[in-house]
Amino acid sequence: MRAPTPLVLAMTAALLASGCFAGDPAADAGASNGRIKLAMLQPPRSGLSPLSDDAFKLSRWSTAETLVTLDAEGTALPGLATGWQRISDRAWEFTIRAGVSFHDGTALTPAAVANSLDRATNASPKPRILDGVSLTAQAREGSVVVTTGEPDPLVPHRLSSPQLAILAPSAYTPDGRVSPVGTGTGPFRLVSVNGTTTATLDRFDGYWGERARAAGIDVSFVPDGAARAAAIRSGEAHIAEAVPVSQAALLDPATITEVPxxxxxxxxxxxxxxxxxxxxxxxxxxxxxxxxxxxxxxxxxxxxxxxxxxxxxxxxxxxxxxxxxxxxxxxxxxxxxxxxxxxxxxxxxxxxxxxxxxxxxxxxxxxxxxxxxxxxxxxxxxxxxxxxxxxxxxxxxxxxxxxxxxxxxxxxxxxxxxxxxxxxxxxxxxxxxxxxxxxxxxxxxxxxxxxxxxxxxxxxxxxxxxVIQGDATSVADSAKDPRERTLVTTATHLR
Missing domain, CATH: 3.10.105.10 (Dipeptide-binding Protein; Domain 3)
Structure with missing residues (x-):
């Protein structure tokens, strides 16, 4: 096992000193007030734009949601769309869930859904899920019709990609930037992002589904694997993603989950x-x-x-x-x-x-x-x-x-x-x-x-x-997702 570089050690020390992690495992649950402290592998590469691979962070934090979700077998299930049907070789109609509010207080509407999908389609570069795909979205009363240039049997699966998350119209700026801060629909509202260092999410009590059990999520981006594993051992983090193989044997087996x-x-x-x-x-x-x-x-x-x-x-x-x-x-x-x-x-x-x-x-x-x-x-x-x-x-x-x-x-x-x-x-x-x-x-x-x-x-x-994931023994019901789409859910909480 190689020792962390001086840069990584300095970064980790700065994170600890800035209070991104709590330092006393015994007082951990009380100090965090039911908030989940999460150590993640990679910092944002595109300002947390959902049109990039950063979208998977938003998905793992349960802040941005898609029309469709997937079960463990890869079967398409309802998300922000309650159902869908293929109405022609190239067109699918998705019924939009009623009673959903964005984190900025505006309502989820077919027009808002069509706007998000059109923004993704017209982005440069396009989200990878739309590579080579021509797609248009048209709002109707209570539904959105998605039409592709060529017949596409996997349109529902495609719309499950976190890169096609539906955000409030306020997320999109005229210059093409997209901000997920306060604009998603999930059980956790993204409150702030501190560059490539930290992110803060609070429980969204207006969520359309089951209320989250945790009060919020405090995210730290810790590229060094040894530092992420050490945070689990010391109680400085509740969940650490992507624990390196070299560190797994150093952790209590009760805190390690391994999934193909x-x-x-x-x-x-x-x-x-x-x-x-x-x-x-x-x-x-x-x-x-x-x-x-x-x-x-x-x-x-x-x-x-x-x-x-x-x-x-x-x-x-x-x-x-x-x-x-x-x-x-x-x-x-x-x-x-x-x-x-x-x-x-x-x-x-x-x-x-x-x-x-x-x-x-x-x-x-x-x-x-x-x-x-x-x-x-x-x-x-x-x-x-x-x-x-x-x-x-x-x-x-x-x-x-x-x-x-x-x-x-x-x-x-x-x-x-x-x-x-x-x-x-x-x-x-x-x-x-x-x-x-x-x-x-x-x-x-x-x-x-x-x-x-x-x-x-x-x-x-x-x-x-x-997947080698570290979970403190105080954590219950974090997701162990082979696809790395989910991590902290409405069920995740501290015992």
Missing amino acids: MPRTNTLYLNTRSGPFRDAGLRAAVREAVDADEIVRAVYEGRADRAEGLLGPALPWAAAGRAPLAGRTAPAQPRGAAITLATFSDRAELPEVASVVQQRLEDAGFTVTQVVREYAHIEQDALAGKFDAFILSRATVLDSGDPVAYLKSDFTCDGSFNLSGLCDPAVDELVRAAAATEAGDARRAAVLAAEAAVLRTDAAIPMLHER
Whole structure:
């Protein structure tokens, strides 16, 4: 286990000194007055805009809500919409829940819903869930009609994405900015955000559903995993997300929950430029990487070796996956110089990079490693400035369906295509999967597209992570969500 850097130690000390955490575990419940103290992994990257990945923070805090929710199996359920029906090949009508108030006191109306959806559709860049999707929303009496440019069998699932949360009209400014402060509909009202350091939420007593049991949520953003785990041990936090594997064994087993999740640790290889334009060298990487070693040495067995892009959180993937045939034969690296990059926000990834670097050098590559915080490396990764990039990637995060992930990461026009992959066969199979109705046929189409991606060796899946969450023994009923959409709910409280 590496010691925290001086910067991280200074940041943690500042958080503690500023009172973001209470320091006396014995007096904890009384001092917090029923408020949940939450230590989160990543600070906001886009000012908590719901049109970005920050939307998942808003969802985990139960402050911003969507028309549709998903159950554990990925089935679409009512949210701010009480029901829906498909009224044509391209149009769906959603009945809007009556009696709902936004946190600013205005009423949820079909016009407000249509406004939020139109703002997301017209945003630049678009939310990832709308990548390649043409969508319009029209308000009617008591409902909203959502129309897509092409038939889309997963519109209800798509509208469950936190990136399509419905906010009050006051959230949107003429210059395109979106503020979730005091503009959601959830059981907790976002009161304030202190940059990338803290956020404060209070219980919203005008909530349309069950009243939250906790008085509020006090959020601290603590990128250092050791500091998050230490906060659970000392009582300085009630809940800590993404506890590093190296810290899990140091915690009381009663405070640790471990759940297989749809998150894959993948090595993306740059097919646009550099040595990995050569399929043979990509195959050499595939042969060199030892996933079992990474699971054993870095994750201490708290992960699952990857057989594909989709892991055990989707049991149907393992059951339906066929052995791959016709793979490219490895070429000799002959000292090919490559840059291998990853980010430090997830504590295990720099260690994974070191193990991968050693195996690639053993295979004959010359490797330079780059590690930064995610906020400082994402842009370069998307611009193709690295030959290889290790990413911990959720595979069904947006819609509860992996097609959105396959499209964004592996198609020619994908918005998160780190490999720069542009393969007509992959594009065609992803399009076919996207057009298939939900059920066994869609799952088979997804696996066909996955196989096509794997044959390119543009992405080398190494392992599937597990959710390791820390909960103080004083906490009851926090959510343990493999999709990382929910965390503090109306039921979460202090004993």
